[in-house]
Amino acid sequence: MSGRGLLRRCKFCGKEIKPAEGMMYVKSDGTIWYFCSSKCRKNMINLRRSPKRFKWASV
Ligand SMILES: [Zn+2]
Numbered sequence: 001m002s003g004r005g006l007l008r009r010c011k012f013c014g015k016e017i018k019p020a021e022g023m024m025y026v027k028s029d030g031t032i033w034y035f036c037s038s039k040c041r042k043n044m045i046n047l048r049r050s051p052k053r054f055k056w057a058s059v
Helices: 038-049
Strands: 023-026 032-035
Touching: 023 038, 032 038
Parallel strands: none
Antiparallel strands: 023 032
16 A cells, blocks of 8 residues: 555544545535534534534533
8 A cells, every 4th residue: 555644634634634534525626524423414514504603512
């Protein structure tokens, strides 16, 4: 295997992503984001779409 040192980090939580794991999200402008899980991907995209503040605690 090659590519040592190219470890990617989750755009949302900052966790390191193993080569066989995670997922990629390509924005319309060509920017590529990597996420460790679909949960992080959804959170990041939802945060960007919503102008409201994200609430961690559900009522
Ligand atoms: Zn993550």
